[in-house]
Every structure is written in C-alpha cells, then in structure tokens.
Amino acid sequence: MRTVLVTGxxxxxxxxxxxxxxxxxxxxxxxxxxxxxxxTKDEQFVKADIADLAQVEKLVDGVDGIVxxxxxxxxxxxxxxxxxxxxxxxxxFEAARRKRVQRIVFATSNHAIGFYPxxxxxxxxxxxxxxxxxxxxxxxxxxxGALYAYKHGLRVACLxxxxxxxxxxxxxxxxxxxxxxxxxxxxxxxxxHPDLRxxxxxxxxxxxxxxxxxxAALRYGYRPAGKSEAHRDAxxxxxAKLPKNAVADWYQGGDYCAIGFDADPNDLARF
Ligand code: 15L
Numbered sequence: 001m002r003t004v005l006v007t008g009x010x011x012x013x014x015x016x017x018x019x020x021x022x023x024x025x026x027x028x029x030x031x032x033x034x035x036x037x038x039x040t041k042d043e044q045f046v047k048a049d050i051a052d053l054a055q056v057e058k059l060v061d062g063v064d065g066i067v068x069x070x071x072x073x074x075x076x077x078x079x080x081x082x083x084x085x086x087x088x089x090x091x092x093f094e095a096a097r098r099k100r101v102q103r104i105v106f107a108t109s110n111h112a113i114g115f116y117p118x119x120x121x122x123x124x125x126x127x128x129x130x131x132x133x134x135x136x137x138x139x140x141x142x143x144x145g146a147l148y149a150y151k152h153g154l155r156v157a158c159l160x161x162x163x164x165x166x167x168x169x170x171x172x173x174x175x176x177x178x179x180x181x182x183x184x185x186x187x188x189x190x191x192x193h194p195d196l197r198x199x200x201x202x203x204x205x206x207x208x209x210x211x212x213x214x215x216a217a218l219r220y221g222y223r224p225a226g227k228s229e230a231h232r233d234a235x236x237x238x239x240a241k242l243p244k245n246a247v248a249d250w251y252q253g254g255d256y257c258a259i260g261f262d263a264d265p266n267d268l269a270r271f
Pocket of ligand 1: 074108109110111161162164253
C-alpha cells in the first residue's frame, strides 16, 4: 500500500486517524465534504462530495487503498442518509472499480445489528438487524462490499465499529468500546493482509462485557489491547445520570433503537 485515501477526514474518527496513520503509509490523501478545522500544511486534502460520482472518480484516482469513513455517521432522516450513505457508498465502490483501487476498508457500525438484545452473543453470520436508516445504510455498504469483492476482485474489510474513543462513555459502551489504537490495527489488517478477500470484523476492543464473537478478526491477527473494564467506574457513574428507557436499555443499539419505536414493548423479551 503506497497511497491510501481516507474519507470522512473531518469527522471524529477521521480527525484522530490523521495523527495515528501518519508515517504508516507513504502517502495519505484525506477527503471530506468540509475542510477539517485543524488541517495542517503537510496533509494532502481533497474536498469532495461523495454523492457525486464524477468527483469520487477523481478523488480515488491513483490510490491503492481506501478507508471509507465518510457520509452521515448517526441516525438521520432517510432524505439525508440516501445521498450520503447509499449513493455515496455505491459511488465509492464503483469509482474504486473503475480506477482499479485494490482495497477498501469500510466503516460499518454496530447499528447494522442494533436490534439484537444485549443478552445475545452474536458473530458475523447472523441476520442483520439494523436499528434505523443509518443502520440500513451500513448493511447496504456491507452488501455492496461483498458484491465488489466477489464480482470485481476488490479486497474488502467491513469494520462494524462499536464506539470509538479514549474511554467508554456509559454502560452500553463498556461492551462495544474500541480504542483508537485497536481501530488502527484493524484498518491495517484490512489494507495489508495478503489473504483477505471479503470479511466483516467487529470494531471492538478486548472488553470483558463484549457481545460479539470476533474470532474472524482474531484469525487475521487482530490482538486488541484496550480493555473497557479499566474505565468501568467512570462509565457507570456517567450511566447513573442518564434517563432509563426500556427499549434502549434492552437492545445492543441503545438509543437508536428507541427512535420512533412503536412496536409492542411487551414483545421485547420474546424476540
Ligand atoms: C455509531 O455508529 C456512530 O457513528 C457513533 O456516533 C455512535 O453513535 C456509535 O455508533 C454508538 O453506537 O455508540
């Protein structure tokens, strides 16, 4: 991997990666729909709207690998998700195919499987259970990744990221937290591992309370170092200040599951 493009450079994860990936790959190209406030002179930045295929084709020209973080990163109305996350994701894969990019690491999300109860341990072979339009867009990204891998020969790693940050923020995040360094490990596996064709990995640290079987990532050499239990007291103290919600507290996706929820809450424990 010589030249790596990272989309979503101005977002929370992109902003951290701009420091963490420096020096790992010879050339890094950063992109976003808006210019990052802290952009430095030595960073190569291309402003682009991923909803526009012509712009994306130019953007990916000459890169070997892409880390696709761009698009909408939270639950939003369908009208916002469609151009940024569905059309944008198609554009990214299609432009990569046309310009012969070898690899894509796609940032999917725990919200692709948010409607699994916290009592279930799941791997990557269960049915998806998206918890909103955002989650649906991540399922779409995982699917188009598989299509372009098996039909067009791209190498694709989909990282179902839990919650990225220096520490887990609350009770739920104690199960799904991923440290910045562990995410970098997974990105490097996605960009560099010689045996990879298409995989879905959980973007999660080594959390005692984890809900996900991440053996696929472990098989590829992932050795997470972060442990959420080290931050337990602070996370539980923060949780104690949050309102309770039967739906959000039951499902892995938390608050996203409760947005617009109007199914029978008595069914929670049955499904
Ligand atoms: C995500 O996918 C979001 O991008 C992030 O903002 C958080 O909401 C995270 O999931 C989470 O579930 O904590």
